[in-house]
Amino acid sequence: MFTEAIATLKSGLDEEPTSPYAHDRLAKALKSQEEEEEKFRKFCKEGRILIRNPKKKKEKKG
Numbered sequence: 001m002f003t004e005a006i007a008t009l010k011s012g013l014d015e016e017p018t019s020p021y022a023h024d025r026l027a028k029a030l031k032s033q034e035e036e037e038e039k040f041r042k043f044c045k046e047g048r049i050l051i052r053n054p055k056k057k058k059e060k061k062g
Contacts, residue, residue, distance in 0.1 A: 002033035 009026040016022055 002029055002036065005029045006033065 006026065006029050009022055009029060012022045013019065013026065
């Protein structure tokens with residue numbers, strides 16, 4: 001989703017290179033994309049840690 005938005009905003013800047021709105025929106029889209037990628041990397045890292053060090057399941061008392 002970010003990739004498409006960024007491509008569209010960049011093509012808009014080709015048409016209106018001095019548009020403050022387009023520059024602002026592009027900056028926000030790039031920042032949001034970076035934040036989402038960082039969240040994903042953190043999630044993957046946590047998953048790898050859990051796979052390598054699984055916690056023992058607590059035994060149920062019945």
